[in-house]
Amino acid sequence: MTNLASRHKDEIWRRVAIVTPYLWLLVFFLAPFAIILKISLADPVIAQPPFTPTFDKQGGLSVSVDNFRFLLTDKLYAITYLRSVLMAGATTVFCLSLGFAMAYGIARSKPSTRNLLLLLIVLPFWISFLLRVYAWMGLMNTYGVINNVLMWLGAIDKPVRLMYTDFAVFVGMVYSYLPFMILPLYASLERMDMNLIEAAQDLGASRARAFWDITWPLARPGVIAGCLLVFIPAMGEYVIPYLLGGPESLLIGRVLFDEFLVNRDWPLASAVAIVLLLLLVVPIALLQRYRVRDQETAA
Amino acid sequence: MKNFIHLKGVGKNFGDFVAVDDVDLTVAQGELFCILGGSGCGKTTLLRMLAGFEIPTTGTIEIDGVDITQQPPYDRPVNMMFQSFALFPHMSVARNIAYGLRKEGVTKPEISKRVDAMLELVQLADFGKRKPEQLSGGQRQRVALARALIKRPKVLLLDEPLAALDKKLRERTQFELINIQYELGITFIVVTHDQEEAMTLATRIAVMDKGRFQQVGTPKEVYEFPSNKFVANFIGTINTFDGIVTKVLDDQIEVYSDEAGTSLRALGKQLVEVSQKIEIAVRPEKIFISKEKPKDSDDVCIQGTVDDLGYLGNRSLYRIRLESGKIVQVSSQNRRRSITRFLEWEDNVWISWRASSAVILLD
Numbered sequence: 001m002t003n004l005a006s007r008h009k010d011e012i013w014r015r016v017a018i019v020t021p022y023l024w025l026l027v028f029f030l031a032p033f034a035i036i037l038k039i040s041l042a043d044p045v046i047a048q049p050p051f052t053p054t055f056d057k058q059g060g061l062s063v064s065v066d067n068f069r070f071l072l073t074d075k076l077y078a079i080t081y082l083r084s085v086l087m088a089g090a091t092t093v094f095c096l097s098l099g100f101a102m103a104y105g106i107a108r109s110k111p112s113t114r115n116l117l118l119l120l121i122v123l124p125f126w127i128s129f130l131l132r133v134y135a136w137m138g139l140m141n142t143y144g145v146i147n148n149v150l151m152w153l154g155a156i157d158k159p160v161r162l163m164y165t166d167f168a169v170f171v172g173m174v175y176s177y178l179p180f181m182i183l184p185l186y187a188s189l190e191r192m193d194m195n196l197i198e199a200a201q202d203l204g205a206s207r208a209r210a211f212w213d214i215t216w217p218l219a220r221p222g223v224i225a226g227c228l229l230v231f232i233p234a235m236g237e238y239v240i241p242y243l244l245g246g247p248e249s250l251l252i253g254r255v256l257f258d259e260f261l262v263n264r265d266w267p268l269a270s271a272v273a274i275v276l277l278l279l280l281v282v283p284i285a286l287l288q289r290y291r292v293r294d295q296e297t298a299a
Numbered sequence: 300m301k302n303f304i305h306l307k308g309v310g311k312n313f314g315d316f317v318a319v320d321d322v323d324l325t326v327a328q329g330e331l332f333c334i335l336g337g338s339g340c341g342k343t344t345l346l347r348m349l350a351g352f353e354i355p356t357t358g359t360i361e362i363d364g365v366d367i368t369q370q371p372p373y374d375r376p377v378n379m380m381f382q383s384f385a386l387f388p389h390m391s392v393a394r395n396i397a398y399g400l401r402k403e404g405v406t407k408p409e410i411s412k413r414v415d416a417m418l419e420l421v422q423l424a425d426f427g428k429r430k431p432e433q434l435s436g437g438q439r440q441r442v443a444l445a446r447a448l449i450k451r452p453k454v455l456l457l458d459e460p461l462a463a464l465d466k467k468l469r470e471r472t473q474f475e476l477i478n479i480q481y482e483l484g485i486t487f488i489v490v491t492h493d494q495e496e497a498m499t500l501a502t503r504i505a506v507m508d509k510g511r512f513q514q515v516g517t518p519k520e521v522y523e524f525p526s527n528k529f530v531a532n533f534i535g536t537i538n539t540f541d542g543i544v545t546k547v548l549d550d551q552i553e554v555y556s557d558e559a560g561t562s563l564r565a566l567g568k569q570l571v572e573v574s575q576k577i578e579i580a581v582r583p584e585k586i587f588i589s590k591e592k593p594k595d596s597d598d599v600c601i602q603g604t605v606d607d608l609g610y611l612g613n614r615s616l617y618r619i620r621l622e623s624g625k626i627v628q629v630s631s632q633n634r635r636r637s638i639t640r641f642l643e644w645e646d647n648v649w650i651s652w653r654a655s656s657a658v659i660l661l662d
Contacts, residue, residue, distance in 0.1 A: 204402035
């Protein structure tokens with residue numbers, strides 16, 4: 001009897017465990033998405049809220065895709081999206097190559113030093129993100145640390161312009177997102193049996209060959225997770241381009257901010273957000289399919 | 300005997316730690332050679348130097364007349380079977396086995412032919428498409444063996460090949476290994492901590508301790524004629540008696556032992572002198588046990604009482620307490636089928652052994 005009761009209880013908890021993430025997605029993703037979608041199909045008005053209602057007074061549906069049409073025809077937006085993809089892509093690739101080497105080094109170090117190194121990777125999170133980006137301003141200013149040191153060394157005669165360039169944004173992004181790449185990579189590399197690489201070498205593979213045959217495929221889940229964790233937030237990044245980027249380095253996060261809060265064109269801003277989401281869904285879906293295929297061949 | 304593998308003064312230091320110390324060894328082609336020792340004795344380091352994962356600090360390694368001391372692992376005519384098996388988890392069994400041939404650039408039809416033959420040899424013909432995680436421990440072991448054999452290496456290195464298997468499977472696999480080795484004629488070098496495994500597998504055994512070879516010989520030599528105390532104690536169980544040499548004759552010596560309470564005789568050509576302190580050692584199964592004093596006066600006879608006994612099915616173990624308090628282990632075959640015990644606790648017994656059964660240990 002008690003056994004039956006406890007099993008019943010287990011069953012309830014099991015359902016709670018399954019339903020909770022779906023509920024979470026519904027409340028914090030699907031519902032906001034529906035609201036944004038609804039706003040994106042309205043027209044801006046100077047009122048409270050600043051957009052036309054979805055249903056007019058007669059109860060008829062009043063929607064338009066004008067905002068999307070505008071986004072697709074105005075070249076400025078297309079360029080901004082492209083610039084964002086390139087910036088996020090470059091950040092991801094650079095984080096991956098740098099992060100892989102670092103994660104590999106940490107995973108292969110002695111267990112005692114390993115924990116210390118991991119702590120050093122996580123340590124910057126103890127300081128506010130905003131402060132750390134400000135610190136980069138101090139480093140890259142015209143008379144900031146980097147320029148001063150370079151001039152003192154005699155490498156340059158007058159300060160190089162670092163701040164308010166795409167380069168500054170890139171540096172800021174790589175700096176901020178690198179830990180998100182290292183941690184999942186470390187997790188998948190740390191589990192790997194070093195004997196596998198020795199076995200590959202023993203069977204005739206050079207060091208490089210063994211890396212591509214063994215290490216890389218086994219690290220792939222970490223690579224995919226790391227790339228998603230870097231690419232997705234980098235696409236919508238607002239703070240770093242705003243603080244480190246120049247007026248000409250337009251990225252979609254900034255456009256989104258400006259449309260919402262400066263122009264108060266909520267419908268257009270919502271459309272921008274929806275298109276951004278679609279741009280993100282494509283690589284995620286591709287990688288997800290890759291991962292599923294990986295698991296299928298493994299099974 | 301052709302020197303197929305030749306190690307000359309091979310040593311390896313890790314910082315201050317001497318893992319392998321000045322090892323000389325020759326192994327003939329087609330031998331199944333075992334390196335036996337406890338953990339940390341340097342046996343794995345020695346194997347890794349043969350595989351090319353460690354470069355010796357001193358000395359040279361030759362295989363088939365070629366100095367391979369500095370060669371990287373992928374250039375050596377040597378393959379290794381890892382203790383963990385180290386199967387590539389993302390590849391099927393067939394791809395695991397084919398890996399070595401693919402790196403060699405063998406043509407595809409040739410690869411598939413040889414992989415099939417190899418799967419047949421290790422009795423896994425229907426398992427080619429499976430992933431390693433879908434196999435049992437014994438099957439994984441066979442895949443690892445097939446993968447290491449497919450390039451037809453001159454030497455196959457096996458690191459604790461049977462350690463991951465359970466007892467029954469281990470016994471069966473031992474004989475499979477010997478058969479495969481015999482069939483292919485490849486020289487095997489096996490590293491193990493399990494003396495029974497070494498005894499059944501090997502044509503010759505090297506007993507290793509503290510980075511050095513303590514004795515190299517056939518299983519019989521190592522067991523029956525241990526060259527020092529370490530080897531005698533490491534392989535099997537042995538009873539030892541401290542004593543002082545009282546007589547040195549042509550072919551045998553007499554030793555008085557307080558522990559035994561009598562004089563012991565042993566055959567030996569070792570250079571011992573009168574009044575030298577030595578040890579006499581006897582294996583438990585070389586000792587006879589009886590209730591009455593044996594008539595054959597030529598044997599060494601000592602009286603004692605049964606301190607403890609254990610029934611193991613095929614044989615019984617006795618611990619006999621001598622007058623001096625010394626405990627002697629005796630093992631005897633249970634030849635007769637009986638429900639009653641031949642001996643009980645505290646029975647007075649005689650233990651005896653032939654002088655030829657005793658081993659003289661010097662250090």
